[in-house]
Amino acid sequence: MKHRRLVIGLTLLAVALTAQFVLATATRASKPTTKFTVRIENISSADGQTASDGTKWPFALSPGMYVLNEKNVLFTEGKPAKSNGLEAQAEDGNPAGLISSLETMHHAGALHGVFNTPAGAMGPGPIGPGGAYEFSFDATPKTKLYMALMFGQSNDLFYAPDANGIALFDAKGNALSGDVTNKLLLWDAGTEVNEEVGIGPNQAPRQKMANTGHAENGVVHRAKDVRFYGKNGELFRITLTAENGM
Numbered sequence: 001m002k003h004r005r006l007v008i009g010l011t012l013l014a015v016a017l018t019a020q021f022v023l024a025t026a027t028r029a030s031k032p033t034t035k036f037t038v039r040i041e042n043i044s045s046a047d048g049q050t051a052s053d054g055t056k057w058p059f060a061l062s063p064g065m066y067v068l069n070e071k072n073v074l075f076t077e078g079k080p081a082k083s084n085g086l087e088a089q090a091e092d093g094n095p096a097g098l099i100s101s102l103e104t105m106h107h108a109g110a111l112h113g114v115f116n117t118p119a120g121a122m123g124p125g126p127i128g129p130g131g132a133y134e135f136s137f138d139a140t141p142k143t144k145l146y147m148a149l150m151f152g153q154s155n156d157l158f159y160a161p162d163a164n165g166i167a168l169f170d171a172k173g174n175a176l177s178g179d180v181t182n183k184l185l186l187w188d189a190g191t192e193v194n195e196e197v198g199i200g201p202n203q204a205p206r207q208k209m210a211n212t213g214h215a216e217n218g219v220v221h222r223a224k225d226v227r228f229y230g231k232n233g234e235l236f237r238i239t240l241t242a243e244n245g246m
């Protein structure tokens, strides 16, 4: 997994450029839209998590990206990760590749974006205990919300909804608001062999450079063998708020 060393040098630049891109593309679509805001809060213990060797480590979420679509274009469960940037998102917390692959597909710029700057911070970074990301977008009925962000201090674990995405409207077209924490699942990208989360030598921030670690050559699958699978509510909270929503 050493063929993409260029990524390290370019990551910060790419993140900065992507942030500018998002600011520049916050335009409104012509169809009637509802504005939604998503807030992702890391509510995990400030005392950290305890690894099998007693090491304390903080649960963190990486910068991520969202896309409004009628189906999941980011990955397919049971299939190898596409060459669309999912690996960099899952292994290094870098959403720039997923965004550029959407641009290559001519996916409308107002319908996707990154969230990489913690609330109250001056620049991009992960969110540790107490931290939050927030992003807003306009959506029309039938579109669903998909997103991806990395489980920090893992090899290639990420959070994303399943193939159904997160509903933004009910069957009558009414905008929805509420807690959507459990709409995200913990996935294994199948690209890098797992070490114990929080202490593995090939996990950020311990790895020598981005994209290091042993290739897994697997498929995208639910990380059911990781002890944090299904524990969303202990770690983070995601709130969807529609303007004039129910």
Ligand SMILES: [Ca+2]
Pocket: 155, 156, 157, 188, 189, 190, 191, 192, 193, 194, 216
């Ligand atoms: Ca893995």
